[in-house]
Amino acid sequence: MRWILFIGALIGSSICGQEKFFGDQVFRINVRNGDEISKLSQLVNSNNLKLNFWKSPSSFNRPVDVLVPSVSLQAFKSFLRSQGLEYAVTIEDLQALLDNEDDEMQQNEGQERSSNNFNYGAYHSLEAIYHEMDNIAADFPDLARRVKIGHSFENRPMYVLKFSTGKGARRPAVWLNAGIHSREWISQATAIWTARKIVSDYQRDPAITSILEKMDIFLLPVANPDGYVYTQTQVSIPKWAGTRLRRSENGNPSFAGKGASDNPCSEVYHGPHANSEVEVKSVVDFIQKHGNFKCFIDLHSYSQLLMYPYGYSVKKAPDAEELDKVARLAAKALASVSGTEYQVGPTCTTVYPASGSSIDWAYDNGIKFAFTFELRDTGTYGFLLPANQIIPTAKETWLGLKTIMEHVRDNLY
Incomplete structure (x- = not known):
């Protein structure tokens, strides 16, 4: 001391x-x-x-x-x-990396304006991501629809893309979540790439086609819109985890327990009470109102991990053996693209105790298949993953996601 x-x-x-x-x-x-x-x-x-x-x-x-x-x-x-x-x-020299990233984003924005094409190999503003969600829905009106689920603290809309063949209401569903920690830009970039991949591969890839014949997919590419905008306009990405608190610490399971802080200045501040943040509440309310989600997947970075409940306790989840088997199959599929290796295990023992996590909330609320991906890399660039790694990351992650969704499809409950 x-x-x-x-x-x-x-x-x-x-x-x-x-x-x-x-x-x-x-x-x-x-x-x-x-x-x-x-x-x-x-x-x-x-x-x-x-x-x-x-x-x-x-x-x-x-x-x-x-x-x-x-x-x-x-x-x-x-x-x-x-x-x-x-x-x-x-x-x-951190600033040198940030300057290079800013230059790439500005150059990409100019190219996109002149070509009117969305570059999936670049990082984008919130406005650009929302615009591309509109484009996807417009290009595939029979499969994709943009749905507003709520708004942020600063009154920005929160949108999900719903992918559905439209065969029945309240069908079994998968929730894909990204960007809850605003500085983890690779998660938002991977999510919007994934959205385009889903619509492009439907009726071309038998796996995603059969998944959508049985289930709907809801994808939230930016779960923390205020924080995402803040990292791009007010403070550089390395220091900012979120706005006011980390949303993944704000769920119900063992709220304010190990891994969370009661200090409002802490990066793991849990908030005044469970689900106190309007963004978290919007997701919780939507999922509970729907009532038939079978899978919840949360994309984060970095560390190359694939984890399942629990984070708030060292006790084994009742379905731990099945979740571990599915996670290892997903990690193997992911590695088949570029050899990227992921560590697999329950959150608490794989990284550290984490109270109030989204996948623990999902699991304890009856969503059996609950997983967290910590995407590339293992620390060479950390939160500043270069844009040239976006598409390789998204492609390998897609195989992991698809493996999990195929298992859910074949094991509906």
Whole structure:
């Protein structure tokens, strides 16, 4: 603790008001025992260095990734050396990556305006994503429809695409969720690519055709529209997890338990009460009103993980064996594209205890097949996955998603 106070004094108040990331670096620390986890955990709970943990200290086999402001570099390195902690710098200059990303987005926007074509290999604004949802519905009116399910805190609409062959009301359904953590841009990009893939492959791919003959698919590509806009207009992506709180900590299961914080400034703030955020409530209300969802899949990044309940407890879910089998089949299918390896397991023991997660809520509310994908990569770029990896990520993820949906199709309950 004395070291934390000392290094806080070294940087003083100069970091306040920092809006750019010139010279900021991302460190990877490989923890070897409980004592090292405890040392790093002290930094998590300290504001002196203004650190931003991309992967928090949780277990021996899970590296810690942390964004360190340039003014804190000397003090942070001194702390690591004094504690005998081994580290490597994975991103040397964060602003350089951000500048490159901004340039690519601006160039892509110009090309799209001139060609009137949506580039699925680029990151987009909320407006562009919503416009493309309209295009998909217009191109395939007999299969896709854009549905408003609610609005955000700042009154932005929340839209899902419903894919249905229209054969009966309240058919068994799959919910695909993305973008609940606004800085995880690869999840929103993968989701909108997936939307186009569903309509393009219907009646061409026997698997997706048979899935849609039996079930509807609802896809929410941007579950946190306010946060997504904020990352693109107010603050750069690396530091912003969401608006006001992380929505995945705001569900019902073991609300405010392990893995969540009661500090409103924390990235894992759970909110004043379960489902307190209007975005979460909109999803919960829609799913409960529908009443016949059989599968809930939440797309996140990063780490290359495929997880199932529970996050709030180490106890095994009643259907753990089946969920594990399905997840491993999905991970194998995903790996068949580019060799990308995913770790599989229950959330609590695969990463860390996580209270109020969306898949735990889904599972405890009768949606048996509940999974979380943590997409590419494992830390080379972290939340700043280059746009040239969007389509490779989406293509491999699609095979994993399709494997899960095929199992649901064949095992309706």
